[in-house]
Amino acid sequence: MRTVKEIAAAAGVSVATVSRALQRPEVVSESTRQRIHEVVKRLGYTPNALARNLRTSRTRLIVALVPDIANPFFSEVIRGIEQVAHENGYSVLLGETQGSLVREQAYADMVAARQADGIITMSPRVPAIPIDGRLPVVNACEYVKDKDISSVYIDNVAAAVAAMDYLVALGHREIAFFAGPASSPICVDREQGYRLALQKAGIEPDPSLTVVGDFSIEAGERAVDLLLSQSRPFSAVFCSNDEMAIGALRALSARGVRVPEDVSVVGFDDIRFARYTSPSLTTIAQPKNALGREAMSMMIELLNDPSVPSRKRVLSADLVVRGSTAPRSGGSSSRS
Numbered sequence: 001m002r003t004v005k006e007i008a009a010a011a012g013v014s015v016a017t018v019s020r021a022l023q024r025p026e027v028v029s030e031s032t033r034q035r036i037h038e039v040v041k042r043l044g045y046t047p048n049a050l051a052r053n054l055r056t057s058r059t060r061l062i063v064a065l066v067p068d069i070a071n072p073f074f075s076e077v078i079r080g081i082e083q084v085a086h087e088n089g090y091s092v093l094l095g096e097t098q099g100s101l102v103r104e105q106a107y108a109d110m111v112a113a114r115q116a117d118g119i120i121t122m123s124p125r126v127p128a129i130p131i132d133g134r135l136p137v138v139n140a141c142e143y144v145k146d147k148d149i150s151s152v153y154i155d156n157v158a159a160a161v162a163a164m165d166y167l168v169a170l171g172h173r174e175i176a177f178f179a180g181p182a183s184s185p186i187c188v189d190r191e192q193g194y195r196l197a198l199q200k201a202g203i204e205p206d207p208s209l210t211v212v213g214d215f216s217i218e219a220g221e222r223a224v225d226l227l228l229s230q231s232r233p234f235s236a237v238f239c240s241n242d243e244m245a246i247g248a249l250r251a252l253s254a255r256g257v258r259v260p261e262d263v264s265v266v267g268f269d270d271i272r273f274a275r276y277t278s279p280s281l282t283t284i285a286q287p288k289n290a291l292g293r294e295a296m297s298m299m300i301e302l303l304n305d306p307s308v309p310s311r312k313r314v315l316s317a318d319l320v321v322r323g324s325t326a327p328r329s330g331g332s333s334s335r336s
């Protein structure tokens, strides 16, 4: 069986043009139509029932795109997406991008070929879908500047300020920050919150205390190793996600640094494992299920009425205090 993609490649046109030629031939030029027709005949392509009804039929399938399927944060968001999908007669197809544009495009092509109705993406990017009109795309957990894309996420600046205010209230002043990738607006927001809180407390930010990671456990371990190899003391670490915080806990303990006696650690997300680390992790609890549920509700709203105004919905997040944080103690606890 030939695919629309193969037909498009052989005819030298886009998937969207092939789709249009099959469903609405009147909007495609005569010469392009002829070329596609010849390729279809030569390669033996038979459009299926769905492809024939592209304009009207729904697949009732949604693609949920995640950057990292192994990160437990996303499982809980996906559960929320799936719940609302199920309640409304939709199914969810999970796609992992690992940050690859090629993988992302393969899923976007499914929507263009009407094999799926829309995409909920958990990356800070909007996939290119070659279709006319409103893109059936919703952003969950992240957001993009594009005002036409609906998003649901938390106030990352406020959440980071809350985490930092708490560390400052415990007496910490040399607070390291493990940032996430700067390509994501929410990571920039978290860093902004870190800086704002320092500023409020009259603490001069020290660039040597900020380390950029990729949200992985290993990145947290590497960041701690880097900090400990410098002579700059620190008594607390605020991490941009829980996985990096878990890496930090592990690396600190491996180097004989006690948490929270010597160094306090705060994470971000409140993944399921945060309460089972040793010590349990103080963190920012994102409303993961609600993020997923709201993203799917927005998607259904958009599919039912493509003219619905887009919106950016900001949910609240809470600081959950557990065992990995404590008042700053003098002397050795600060690793100075």
Ligand code: RIB
Pocket: 071, 073, 122, 141, 142, 186, 215, 240, 241, 242, 243, 268, 269
């Ligand atoms: O852990 C992964 C991070 O990326 C989370 O903090 C979440 O906000 C997501 O977008």
